Amino acid sequence: MTGRRGGRPLVPAYLSTGGVARPSRNSLERLSVLTGGGGPEPAGLPAAQHALLDVLDGGSLTVVETAALLELPVSAVRVLAAELIDQGLVSARPPIPVAALPAPDLLKRVADGLRALKQ
Amino acid sequence: MASAPSSSSPGSTGAAGARGIHLPDTARELVKILVAGPFGVGKTTLIDSVSEIRPLHTEEHLSEASARVDDLAGVRDKTTTTVAIDFGRISLGGGVVLYLFGTPGQERFRSLWADIAYGALGALVLVDTRRIDDSFDVLGLVEETGLPYAVALNTFPDSRPYTEEQLRRSLDLEAGTPMVTCDARDTNSSIDALLALVQHLIARNRPETR
Ligand SMILES: Nc1nc2c(ncn2[C@@H]2O[C@H](COP(=O)(O)OP(=O)(O)O)[C@@H](O)[C@H]2O)c(=O)[nH]1
Ligand SMILES: [Mg+2]
Numbered sequence: 001m002t003g004r005r006g007g008r009p010l011v012p013a014y015l016s017t018g019g020v021a022r023p024s025r026n027s028l029e030r031l032s033v034l035t036g037g038g039g040p041e042p043a044g045l046p047a048a049q050h051a052l053l054d055v056l057d058g059g060s061l062t063v064v065e066t067a068a069l070l071e072l073p074v075s076a077v078r079v080l081a082a083e084l085i086d087q088g089l090v091s092a093r094p095p096i097p098v099a100a101l102p103a104p105d106l107l108k109r110v111a112d113g114l115r116a117l118k119q
Numbered sequence: 120m121a122s123a124p125s126s127s128s129p130g131s132t133g134a135a136g137a138r139g140i141h142l143p144d145t146a147r148e149l150v151k152i153l154v155a156g157p158f159g160v161g162k163t164t165l166i167d168s169v170s171e172i173r174p175l176h177t178e179e180h181l182s183e184a185s186a187r188v189d190d191l192a193g194v195r196d197k198t199t200t201t202v203a204i205d206f207g208r209i210s211l212g213g214g215v216v217l218y219l220f221g222t223p224g225q226e227r228f229r230s231l232w233a234d235i236a237y238g239a240l241g242a243l244v245l246v247d248t249r250r251i252d253d254s255f256d257v258l259g260l261v262e263e264t265g266l267p268y269a270v271a272l273n274t275f276p277d278s279r280p281y282t283e284e285q286l287r288r289s290l291d292l293e294a295g296t297p298m299v300t301c302d303a304r305d306t307n308s309s310i311d312a313l314l315a316l317v318q319h320l321i322a323r324n325r326p327e328t329r
Pocket of ligand 1: 156157158159160161162163164165221273274275276301302303304
């Protein structure tokens, strides 16, 4: 039963995409953290951008959580968020702060955290 | 199949809908594990049994590359095939937040798979031993992506009792791959399956001392 082995390596879709859906910053991952509050909302902002700012009112969210709440595909939120980042209305940080890398004990902390959840 | 995309809190979300799900201020390191497997194997059940937020999902176009910006304003192309991807979140203390992504493994999800897998620690591959063949695609994708993985066998009332050796052979598992049984409906059992994966990740990272 070896038929399933082999094949070509995978490249993250959004890094290889040349179409419209490519965000202006391709560093936005599903777990990148979006934070609003970058200034007063300009008048006449498109509805979708307004909705995104609205869900970030009161705290930060990952890209994927934002997508779920807005009922939009993640690819769409990447584009919207990138536009808002370019306008200085939203800031984004990577899932793991670059300053914290490498995080050698991260896996151990994940294991400890999971163990602590057991009832 | 079980998901009803638009029935839960449509358009009305806004700030009110988001309240209570914002990240804790202490969140510092966000990590993810894929919970992978064919439809009906128990991905959503496992994620729900351990998640701290109400289970969320995104609707993804099967070909992400062809998603158009015009779709964003809510004008969705009804002919586009979409798939619901659920995810859950668990705050683990010390600033670590773990996300679990329920990831279907069929070949046609290939590009979506790559995007979801990007940056993941590893994958917990759920297998229903009544239909082992259904897991081949997902195992193939996991191995191609290079994600370390563990296998969790979900037992159903009419599952046949295979030996571990039989299962390892028919699944064509890489040597050293952990294989555990799991009841995805049970929180502790689901956590144990995740722990089997994380222990495996820790062991792989340890420099050889022998
Ligand atoms: N007996 C048993 N049933 C399960 C288990 N995990 C899931 N189920 C049931 O299998 C069905 C499909 O599970 P679901 O989580 O929706 O599968 P998904 O398509 O992979 O997300 C549901 O009715 C679950 O209650 C398990 O570990 N044991
Ligand atoms: Mg499901």
